[in-house]
Amino acid sequence: MQSNEPEVTVPMKLKKTKKLIVIVIMALALAACAAPISNGPLVATNDGDQPTSSAGACPTAAPGTALLENAAQGYCLHYPEEFDVTKFDDGSVGIMVGSLMNGVDPWVTIDVSDSGAADAASAAGAIIADLPGFEIERGSITVDGEPAVVLYSLPGQELNRRVLFTHEGRLYKLTFVPDEPAYGELFARMESLYTTVLESFHFVPVVEGAELAAPGVEVPAAAKSVRHQLARLIQVPAQEIAVTAVEEMAWSDGCMGAALPDETCNKEEITGYAVTLSGPTGDYVYHTDLSGMRSRLVDAPVPVVGDLLVEWQGLDFIGACRTAIFGTEAAAFGECGGPQWTLPYHALARQAEALALVESFAPFAGAETLVGTVSLHGAGAVEATPAEQRAVAQWAQLAEAQARSGQISAAVGTVLAWHQEGGADGECREIVVTVTGEAFGNLCFPDAAPSLLARFRLNAADLEQLYAWYDTYLSVNVQTEADTASGSPATLLSFAGNGSQEASTETITAMQAFGVALWEQVVAMQN
The missing domain is CATH 3.40.1000.10 (Mog1/PsbP, alpha/beta/alpha sandwich)
Structure with a gap:
C-alpha cells in the first residue's frame, strides 16, 4: 500500500x-x-x-x-x-x-x-x-x-x-x-x-x-515508521509493538512485490525492507522503501471481530477500493483483496451505531448501492428499502474512513444543514442531516455550542428524497434575512450536493421545507 x-x-x-x-x-x-x-x-x-x-x-x-x-x-x-x-x-x-x-x-x-x-x-x-x-x-x-x-x-x-x-x-x-x-x-x-x-x-x-x-x-527508520503506522491503525501504544525482523529487499515493481488482485504495478526498481512487527494480536508484515515513505501491508492476523454485524466493500473518498467488516467486538478494514487491520471499538466509537442498524432492519446480503456492496446481519423486522440499504453502506464507508485515518471531521458526511433564528419567538434552531440518514435537532446559542434535542433516523421516504437531491444537484448555500415586520425568521440552508445540476428555486424551497418538517418532528418528540 x-x-x-x-x-x-x-x-x-x-x-x-x-x-x-x-x-x-x-x-x-x-x-x-x-x-x-x-x-x-x-x-x-x-x-x-x-x-x-x-x-x-x-x-x-x-x-x-x-x-x-x-x-x-x-x-x-x-x-x-x-x-x-x-x-x-x-x-x-x-x-x-x-x-x-x-x-x-x-x-x-x-x-x-x-x-x-x-x-x-x-x-x-x-x-x-x-x-x-x-x-x-x-x-x-x-x-x-x-x-x-x-x-x-x-x-x-x-x-x-x-x-x-x-x-x-x-x-x-x-x-x-x-x-x-x-x-x-x-x-x-x-x-x-x-x-x-x-x-x-x-x-x-x-x-x-x-x-x-x-x-x-x-533499527532502520523505515521499520520505525511502519511500527508507528501500525500502532496508530490498531490503536495500541507503539511500545507494545516489537520489530522482530528486518530483511533488506529489492523489488522490480512499484507494488514492492505485493500486488493486490487485478492491480497493475509500475515497472521500477525499489530497494527497501521486509519488516515483521509483533503486536498484541499477532504478526504484521510490511514491505517498505528505504525511507518508509512508501509501504504496503502484506500479511496480518486473521481478523477476530465477534459476531458479524455489517460487511461492506466499495470505493473510498479518493476512489481506492476498500473493504470493512464490523462485528460485535471489533472492526477490521483494509484494501480490497489484501490483509486487514483489526481495530477495537473503544478506538472507533461505532459499536452502538452498528448494533442500532442491526436492531432496526431485517437481514440482507450483497445489496448493491452507489457506494458499494453491503450486507447487514439484521435482527429487526423491517425490510430495508434500497435507500435504507444505501444508508447502511454510507455508514460503513464513513466508519472505514475514520478507522483508517484515526479521525474524521464532523463536516464530512453532512448533507443538509438548516438553521433558523430571529423570528417572533426569538428561538434559534437547526437541523443537521448526514449522508448516513441520521438527523440531529439542536437548539443553538450565540456564544455557546448547540444543545442536542433529538437524534433520529430519517424514514424511508425522507431518505429517498435526500439521496435524490444529493445525487442530482450541486451544492447550495442560501440565506434569507429576518423580516421584523412579519416576524419571519432568518434562514440559512446549506446543502452539500454530489450531482452536476444547479438546483432550481422550487427545489431550494423544497429543501427548506424539508428542514422545517424535520424540525417539527423534533418538536413532536419533546411533547
Missing part, C-alpha cells in the same frame, strides 16, 4: 546555522508524553536560571524514559520512551516518533560542531542576523553547568525553539518543534520533551568513533 502522506525529504546538510525541518502538524495530537525526570527545575525565561548539573556517569533512565548515549559527540540524555532515535547522514541526531512522516508529535534534533572561537551568545547572534525583519525572543538557561541561549519561535517550515551552548570546543544546537502555543496539546508535549531532554543532558568524555547507543537505534 502506498502511503497517502505527503513525501518528505530528510535534510542531511545544514544551511547556515539551522537544519530545515519538514513536518506536517495536525490539530489533533496523541496522548501526552511521559513525565520528565527531575534533576531540579528547568524553566526557560528571559532572566536566566540556576545551573542544572549532573556530575559523574550518565544517570539511569527514570521510568517512562530511555537513555541515549552519544560519546562520539560528548553527551548523553534521557528522552520519552515512546520516541525513536535516528542518526542522520551529517552526524546530527533526531528524537522523534517514528519518522519525519509523523505529523502529530513533537521532535528535537541535536547538532554538534566545532565551536571555534564562538560562544553560545555569538552563535545565537549569527542566527538572528540571518533573519532580518524578525523580532526573535531570547532567553537564557544552563545545561549541565554551561550557559545556554534559547531562541524562541524561530521562523521555518514550523516555528521552532533553538537552544545553543558550548562545551570544550564544541557547539551544541538543539532544535525543538513546534514552538507554537496555538497548537495546544501538541505544544505542551513539545515543552515536556524540551524539559526531559535538557534536565537530563549530561556531558561525557569524547570517544572518537563511538557508536550511538539508544534502544532500537540500529
Whole structure:
C-alpha cells in the first residue's frame, strides 16, 4: 500500500546555522508524553536560571524514559520512551516518533560542531542576523553547568525553539518543534520533551568513533515508521509493538512485490525492507522503501471481530477500493483483496451505531448501492428499502474512513444543514442531516455550542428524497434575512450536493421545507 502522506525529504546538510525541518502538524495530537525526570527545575525565561548539573556517569533512565548515549559527540540524555532515535547522514541526531512522516508529535534534533572561537551568545547572534525583519525572543538557561541561549519561535517550515551552548570546543544546537502555543496539546508535549531532554543532558568524555547507543537505534527508520503506522491503525501504544525482523529487499515493481488482485504495478526498481512487527494480536508484515515513505501491508492476523454485524466493500473518498467488516467486538478494514487491520471499538466509537442498524432492519446480503456492496446481519423486522440499504453502506464507508485515518471531521458526511433564528419567538434552531440518514435537532446559542434535542433516523421516504437531491444537484448555500415586520425568521440552508445540476428555486424551497418538517418532528418528540 502506498502511503497517502505527503513525501518528505530528510535534510542531511545544514544551511547556515539551522537544519530545515519538514513536518506536517495536525490539530489533533496523541496522548501526552511521559513525565520528565527531575534533576531540579528547568524553566526557560528571559532572566536566566540556576545551573542544572549532573556530575559523574550518565544517570539511569527514570521510568517512562530511555537513555541515549552519544560519546562520539560528548553527551548523553534521557528522552520519552515512546520516541525513536535516528542518526542522520551529517552526524546530527533526531528524537522523534517514528519518522519525519509523523505529523502529530513533537521532535528535537541535536547538532554538534566545532565551536571555534564562538560562544553560545555569538552563535545565537549569527542566527538572528540571518533573519532580518524578525523580532526573535531570547532567553537564557544552563545545561549541565554551561550557559545556554534559547531562541524562541524561530521562523521555518514550523516555528521552532533553538537552544545553543558550548562545551570544550564544541557547539551544541538543539532544535525543538513546534514552538507554537496555538497548537495546544501538541505544544505542551513539545515543552515536556524540551524539559526531559535538557534536565537530563549530561556531558561525557569524547570517544572518537563511538557508536550511538539508544534502544532500537540500529533499527532502520523505515521499520520505525511502519511500527508507528501500525500502532496508530490498531490503536495500541507503539511500545507494545516489537520489530522482530528486518530483511533488506529489492523489488522490480512499484507494488514492492505485493500486488493486490487485478492491480497493475509500475515497472521500477525499489530497494527497501521486509519488516515483521509483533503486536498484541499477532504478526504484521510490511514491505517498505528505504525511507518508509512508501509501504504496503502484506500479511496480518486473521481478523477476530465477534459476531458479524455489517460487511461492506466499495470505493473510498479518493476512489481506492476498500473493504470493512464490523462485528460485535471489533472492526477490521483494509484494501480490497489484501490483509486487514483489526481495530477495537473503544478506538472507533461505532459499536452502538452498528448494533442500532442491526436492531432496526431485517437481514440482507450483497445489496448493491452507489457506494458499494453491503450486507447487514439484521435482527429487526423491517425490510430495508434500497435507500435504507444505501444508508447502511454510507455508514460503513464513513466508519472505514475514520478507522483508517484515526479521525474524521464532523463536516464530512453532512448533507443538509438548516438553521433558523430571529423570528417572533426569538428561538434559534437547526437541523443537521448526514449522508448516513441520521438527523440531529439542536437548539443553538450565540456564544455557546448547540444543545442536542433529538437524534433520529430519517424514514424511508425522507431518505429517498435526500439521496435524490444529493445525487442530482450541486451544492447550495442560501440565506434569507429576518423580516421584523412579519416576524419571519432568518434562514440559512446549506446543502452539500454530489450531482452536476444547479438546483432550481422550487427545489431550494423544497429543501427548506424539508428542514422545517424535520424540525417539527423534533418538536413532536419533546411533547
